[in-house]
Amino acid sequence: MASWQWFHRLGSPRWFYEKTGAWLPWLNAVALILLVVGTSWALAFSPEDAKQGNSYRIIHIHVPAAFLALAGYYVMAISGAVGLIWRMKLAFMVMKSAAPIGAALTFVSLVTGAIWGKPTWGTWWVWDARITSMLILLFLYLGIMALQSALQIRETADKACAILALVGTVNIPIIYKSVDWWYTLHQPATLKLTSAPSIHASMLYPLLTMIVAFYVFYAAVLIAYTRYEILRREARTGWVRDLVASRTGEAR
Template identity: 80%
Template sequence: MSNWQWFHRLGSPRWFYYKTEGWVPWLAAVSGILLVLGTVWGLAFAPPDYQQGNSYRIIYLHVPAAFLALIGYYVMAVAGAVGMIWRMKMAFVVMKSAAPIGAALTFLSLVTGAIWGKPTWGTWWEWDARITSMLILLFLYLGIMALQAAFQSRDAADKASALLALIGTVNIPIIYKSVDWWHTLHQPATLKLTSAPTIHSSMLYPLLTMILAFYIFYALVLILYTRAEILRREGRTQWVIDLVKEEAKKP
């Protein structure tokens, strides 16, 4: 199958729903194992930091959540762009499904950052460039969710949400580069593609495990949200009616 054929098949709600059915248990198992492994490794076996002591361990939740909050916004924005350009309804389904997941991850990032900030900076909140731009990201996610609920027309809601998602992408590089562009309390990035990590391997490996776990968990939750949204949108189609009948027959 060519990439173009795969792309068009992926645009079919029915094909996506049935194709991903077998992925769910595998993604759930792998993400669950990695989450348990990374959590136990990071909280119980990684050594304390020589300056921050044990308070640094919040990074095993904070960093993966922040990573996925940013990546998830791009997923949402790209899906919105695909929906507007190729008028692919599955893309709009993915865009809508990605919004609440991204909002939850952004909220988790802000909360864990506040928990880390209290013993480190002496305050729960600071109008720091990185923190403020992350708060704007949360508002963008919530704004897209609000737009989806505000319009009676699904088509109008999808287009308005996609437009806001695309406009909001300017905030992502600001978040990433804020610690470099402005004087900020937030420490520079621990992991960079252009340089070696600034964290010891005994702390790095459990962090990488948690990041991988979050990526797989994100894929799992996005697929589940998307499958649920497909059933909502396609509820009157014959294939969904037949699916419901088949499920009803099962013991």
């Protein structure tokens, strides 16, 4: 019973807003430190690759962005499912907030992949299975954002976007397994849970640092977006009016 009470309390927009206010400064600080350390480590101390030279260093942006593009889609889809099943307003707010962040990360992944592909493959773009499925992921994110904006009734928009997000999850395992299922120029995964990493420790550790940095950064941005969405949707509630009034009074 206690666990269900905690679950429903977490679904309260007011509870989430009040609790997460104290988290953001810490998340921002940790993300900034990790990004600075990871970037400096990758650019200044990590050795040059024997085959790819210095062009491989872009993986420190490309790989974390790709990881978060996939993981962020699951965050969005699961939030939509929670909203559909338990009718939690906060879940739909998280779903909506996750879409533009995921779209931005997917775009960064595609652009950095193209920059890496030019010196490695001799071309900016190929209709490779991995790249094409990532492009589909970008369209899914953009489609959810467009659908959210097109439908005027909020409840209808939330449900429609949640259904689209859930349907789109079929693309995630396709992205992950594309290099194994089809002939592809894209190299196999460098990091796997089932086997040792195929990258030297001197390159692995800064990459892992950047991955953790991106995850912390993602959490901070998602919380910030969700807090904004809470204020926007709950603008007519008493607690938001009191909050705005208190801040206006402080500003004076």
